[in-house]
Amino acid sequence: MASSIENNNEKLTLKSSDGEEFLVEKHVALQSTLLQNMLDSDCSSADVIPLPKIDARTLALVLGYCKKHADASSSKQGELNSFDSEFLKDMDMGALFNLVLAANFMEIKGLLDIAAQKIADTIKDKPHQEVREIFHVENDYTPEEEAAVREENRWAFEGFP
Amino acid sequence: MEVFDVDHGSTPSFDYLFKDVTYYANQSVSWYQSLDSLPDPSPMLPKGGGRGAGGQHGVAYDALLDNQGGDEITSTKEENKKSDANNKRRGAENKVEEEEEYWIWFKLPRDLQISIMRSISSFDRDYRNIRAVCRRWRSLAPPLRWIPDSEAIRYPWLVSFQIEDGIFNFYDPTSDFTYEMNTGASNPGILSSCEGWLLLAEGERSIYMLEPFRKITIDLPLVPKHFDNLNGHFFAIDKTTTCYHFTRINCTSSGQLRNLEFSSKRAAWARYSINGISFLSSWNNLVIFRGCVHCLDQVGRLGCIRTVGNRPTWVVLNKSQQLSFPSKVWQNFLVSFKDKLMSVIVGNSGGWVHVLKFNFSSLEWEQVDSLENLVLFVGRTSIAVEAEEERLRNKIFFPVFKKADGNNIIFYSLESGRFHSFKSENSYLDFHDSKDFKILSNCTWIQPGLIPTFR
Numbered sequence: 001m002a003s004s005i006e007n008n009n010e011k012l013t014l015k016s017s018d019g020e021e022f023l024v025e026k027h028v029a030l031q032s033t034l035l036q037n038m039l040d041s042d043c044s045s046a047d048v049i050p051l052p053k054i055d056a057r058t059l060a061l062v063l064g065y066c067k068k069h070a071d072a073s074s075s076k077q078g079e080l081n082s083f084d085s086e087f088l089k090d091m092d093m094g095a096l097f098n099l100v101l102a103a104n105f106m107e108i109k110g111l112l113d114i115a116a117q118k119i120a121d122t123i124k125d126k127p128h129q130e131v132r133e134i135f136h137v138e139n140d141y142t143p144e145e146e147a148a149v150r151e152e153n154r155w156a157f158e159g160f161p
Numbered sequence: 162m163e164v165f166d167v168d169h170g171s172t173p174s175f176d177y178l179f180k181d182v183t184y185y186a187n188q189s190v191s192w193y194q195s196l197d198s199l200p201d202p203s204p205m206l207p208k209g210g211g212r213g214a215g216g217q218h219g220v221a222y223d224a225l226l227d228n229q230g231g232d233e234i235t236s237t238k239e240e241n242k243k244s245d246a247n248n249k250r251r252g253a254e255n256k257v258e259e260e261e262e263y264w265i266w267f268k269l270p271r272d273l274q275i276s277i278m279r280s281i282s283s284f285d286r287d288y289r290n291i292r293a294v295c296r297r298w299r300s301l302a303p304p305l306r307w308i309p310d311s312e313a314i315r316y317p318w319l320v321s322f323q324i325e326d327g328i329f330n331f332y333d334p335t336s337d338f339t340y341e342m343n344t345g346a347s348n349p350g351i352l353s354s355c356e357g358w359l360l361l362a363e364g365e366r367s368i369y370m371l372e373p374f375r376k377i378t379i380d381l382p383l384v385p386k387h388f389d390n391l392n393g394h395f396f397a398i399d400k401t402t403t404c405y406h407f408t409r410i411n412c413t414s415s416g417q418l419r420n421l422e423f424s425s426k427r428a429a430w431a432r433y434s435i436n437g438i439s440f441l442s443s444w445n446n447l448v449i450f451r452g453c454v455h456c457l458d459q460v461g462r463l464g465c466i467r468t469v470g471n472r473p474t475w476v477v478l479n480k481s482q483q484l485s486f487p488s489k490v491w492q493n494f495l496v497s498f499k500d501k502l503m504s505v506i507v508g509n510s511g512g513w514v515h516v517l518k519f520n521f522s523s524l525e526w527e528q529v530d531s532l533e534n535l536v537l538f539v540g541r542t543s544i545a546v547e548a549e550e551e552r553l554r555n556k557i558f559f560p561v562f563k564k565a566d567g568n569n570i571i572f573y574s575l576e577s578g579r580f581h582s583f584k585s586e587n588s589y590l591d592f593h594d595s596k597d598f599k600i601l602s603n604c605t606w607i608q609p610g611l612i613p614t615f616r
Contacts, residue, residue, distance in 0.1 A: 120280035128293035135266040
């Protein structure tokens with residue numbers, strides 16, 4: 001633990017896909033397993049770490065999340081939970097998708113979980129036609145197949161031995 | 162109490178009753194075989210999956226499919242359709258390219274798609290919608306497999322029978338989803354349920370048990386001749402590991418209390434008549450509590466049949482207590498939970514609802530103001546469950562539906578003193594108006610001994 005306190009003031013630079021640089025405290029960056037592994041494997045913290053898949057807008061959001069979670073002590077779980085729900089509130093689907101991709105790439109499990117759950121929640125209580133529109137998914141079922149899938153729900157126990 | 166007569170019938174095959182269900186538990190059988198014969202967009206996906214095949218993200222077969230590209234969907238349907246679909250898909254992609262920076266679902270890696278799908282509970286109706294979206298979504302959400310599991314489904318379903326279609330409906334009140342099942346029954350009277358079994362009557366004397374989820378039927382000997390029509394009567398089922406026991410208590414027009422019993426041990430019906438006791442059994446379910454059948458009368462007296470020595474004896478526990486209610490009692494229900502015996506007493510059309518708890522020391526009913534974390538499902542079989550979800554706590558579900566908003570079940574909240582439904586902000590003082598509410602009569606709550614799973 002002593003070393004992490006010692007390193008508290010160390011900073012590293014992350015570079016987004018669109019070339020913007022972010023100066024980040026090391027303990028904040030450690031929220032990301034990817035960055036943690038890079039630092040552990042002796043990448044110099046003086047280097048700029050490029051994140052070619054993440055744009056500046058998304059990276060700013062990700063780092064905001066990491067900072068909150070790195071700074072909060074474990075006793076403040078309730079506060080973190082309300083931060084999490086507030087953090088994703090009103091976020092549009094495009095931003096959510098970028099966030100999921102970024103959290104997946106940077107291996108930030110907590111953020112990945114809440115963003116995935118938030119996307120899943122948008123499916124809630126919506127008919128499948130509407131879900132197709134929201135997610136821009138094309139219906140590639142033949143009418144017969146689609147009818148069969150719907151019947152699947154109707155006759156739920158029919159095939160049970 | 163006198164034994165009137167004993168009617169011996171043929172011995173039913175009780176082997177089925179006690180068959181070890183672990184055999185089923187170890188199988189995960191897809192319940193909709195014909196769907197699996199549809200062309201699968203991901204040919205490497207093992208058909209039928211298997212229990213425990215799925216992990217959080219790192220499912221073996223998922224990893225294989227990780228790099229599945231956008232154009233890899235193959236269909237075994239006619240080639241024409243396929244190329245049509247491809248053209249359409251290309252069209253769709255062009256559109257996306259035009260809208261720069263716009264996201265599309267299939268840009269997400271497959272393991273992310275799967276983890277998003279897995280965030281949706283298999284108990285939710287939304288899960289069932291996923292499979293209807295498109296082929297690839299269908300492959301992301303494997304068909305639910307129903308595995309026998311006595312612990313899995315926390316809340317009971319309401320089972321009713323649709324005469325027009327000849328099918329059973331199983332309504333899950335927590336997800337507002339109805340499952341349907343055809344068993345070939347013509348017009349069964351639903352009498353009672355116990356641990357996933359239904360007690361059903363066809364006609365006046367024929368009675369049988371049905372385990373609807375595995376479709377096991379046990380025919381019971383005909384009910385003794387010259388006995389009242391079974392339909393509309395209540396039965397208590399006592400299930401132990403070695404036998405089943407049904408009891409019915411009814412009151413003849415001359416005020417005589419009668420008790421009809423069936424025991425699988427003897428494979429025979431027995432009926433008793435209880436003389437000289439004024440006990441007008443009311444329209445309510447019977448309940449087995451501490452091994453005895455309990456029954457309420459119209460003024461809240463609690464009768465029970467105890468076995469003293471070898472003889473069943475009738476006892477009224479709260480002889481002296483007089484209960485008074487705001488108006489005439491419409492229905493009352495008995496429901497037990499662990500060491501608690503409660504009754505739910507309902508005025509006409511739900512105009513008032515009282516919950517009482519029986520105090521076995523003072524032998525009196527006591528008013529209950531809050532059920533705390535319990536949720537009650539009352540009807541021909543009444544079931545109490547400790548609710549995990551806040552929205553279900555301190556509520557009572559009746560087999561009553563609000564016709565607007567797609568036929569939703571209504572429930573009484575002890576906190577608000579009103580009836581509510583999950584689909585609407587409105588609340589109701591009662592369910593008097595038959596234009597707005599539908600009361601199901603031929604139905605009962607059943608605890609499904611199954612779990613839907615895709616893991």
